[in-house]
Amino acid sequence: MSFKCxxxxxxxxxxxxxxxxxxxxxxxxxxLFTRSVKKTPTLIGKTVVMLFYEPxxxxxxxxxxxxxxxxADVVNVAINTSSVIKGESLIDTGKTLEAMNADxxxxxxxxxxxxxxxxxxxxxxxxxxxxxxxxxPTQGLLDLYTIYEKKKKIEGLRVLLVGxxxxxxxxxxxxxxxxxxxxxxxxxxxxxxxxxxxxELGVKVYxxxxxxxxxxxxxxxxxxxxxxxxxxxxxxxxEYVELYQVTKERLAMAKPKVLVxxxxxxxxxxxxxxxxADSSNAVINEQVTNGIAVRMAVLYLLNPRRGNVYSN
Ligand code: CP
Numbered sequence: 001m002s003f004k005c006x007x008x009x010x011x012x013x014x015x016x017x018x019x020x021x022x023x024x025x026x027x028x029x030x031x032l033f034t035r036s037v038k039k040t041p042t043l044i045g046k047t048v049v050m051l052f053y054e055p056x057x058x059x060x061x062x063x064x065x066x067x068x069x070x071x072a073d074v075v076n077v078a079i080n081t082s083s084v085i086k087g088e089s090l091i092d093t094g095k096t097l098e099a100m101n102a103d104x105x106x107x108x109x110x111x112x113x114x115x116x117x118x119x120x121x122x123x124x125x126x127x128x129x130x131x132x133x134x135x136x137p138t139q140g141l142l143d144l145y146t147i148y149e150k151k152k153k154i155e156g157l158r159v160l161l162v163g164x165x166x167x168x169x170x171x172x173x174x175x176x177x178x179x180x181x182x183x184x185x186x187x188x189x190x191x192x193x194x195x196x197x198x199x200e201l202g203v204k205v206y207x208x209x210x211x212x213x214x215x216x217x218x219x220x221x222x223x224x225x226x227x228x229x230x231x232x233x234x235x236x237x238x239e240y241v242e243l244y245q246v247t248k249e250r251l252a253m254a255k256p257k258v259l260v261x262x263x264x265x266x267x268x269x270x271x272x273x274x275x276x277a278d279s280s281n282a283v284i285n286e287q288v289t290n291g292i293a294v295r296m297a298v299l300y301l302l303n304p305r306r307g308n309v310y311s312n
Pocket of ligand 1: 055056058059130139263264265
């Protein structure tokens with residue numbers, strides 16, 4: 001898969017060249033943000049449909065703003081009042097939207113692989129806005145861009161992902177993006193929240209945050225997904241906080257210019273303390289701003305109806 005095709009389903013399917021194309025495409029879109037008119041006519045006449053089966057603040061709003069800044073028409077499907085409630089299948093919902101000439105369908109779903117199913121059956125561009133524990137590619141791209149913008153390179157940087165790696169689609173997309181671009185990626189967290197065999201993705205594993213934090217150029221802190229902790233994967237929140245919360249005290253052990261990132265939404269006081277989240281090392285709000293420019297670039301680079309990736 002590449003940006004010559006119609007869908008963005010995961011960073012696993014992109015290569016280094018594709019990732020560099022995204023990085024190079026973002027800046028012109030970001031430069032619009034300081035102008036009084038922040039729009040371009042790039043997608044005039046195109047229709048972007050937002051199909052979110054799970055809650056979202058950042059991704060949904062960011063895609064909507066991105067599409068509107070490209071002059072597309074944007075439609076939000078309210079899942080709770082849609083015919084999904086009457087039992088309509090995902091593919092039938094997608095085909096219904098396509099019959100209304102949707103050019104792009106942006107989908108978030110709790111089931112890993114749901115965007116792939118839709119993409120296989122539709123000519124519209126399908127963009128994965130987060131599927132189960134699988135991937136969240138535009139979050140991975142905006143994290144990559146934020147690091148690139150701040151550090152002026154990716155290759156050779158040491159990036160530490162902290163916390164709930166097991167349930168995190170953001171972690172998976174970050175690992176694919178950063179390793180393909182030559183960063184040294186490490187993860188740290190309780191053994192129960194680190195997937196088995198993650199080393200096979202070229203990632204170093206730590207269980208001691210105090211040891212791991214010293215070497216990092218970038219720390220990306222993942223949300224403890226309290227809604228997805230089906231079993232007790234750590235003894236107590238209190239214990240997690242003691243061992244793995246990123247605090248101002250722990251940042252003092254890191255390199256002075258370490259970047260502190262979080263994809264949001266943050267559980268302040270659990271995986272990150274307020275003083276760390278609001279520290280001068282934190283680029284969390286810049287990640288959000290960059291998300292709009294990155295999503296503009298993705299919408300610009302994909303090619304609806306160009307051909308299904310699976311027949312290329
Ligand atoms: N980072 C992220 O995906 O946030 P939302 O769940 O608010 O979209």
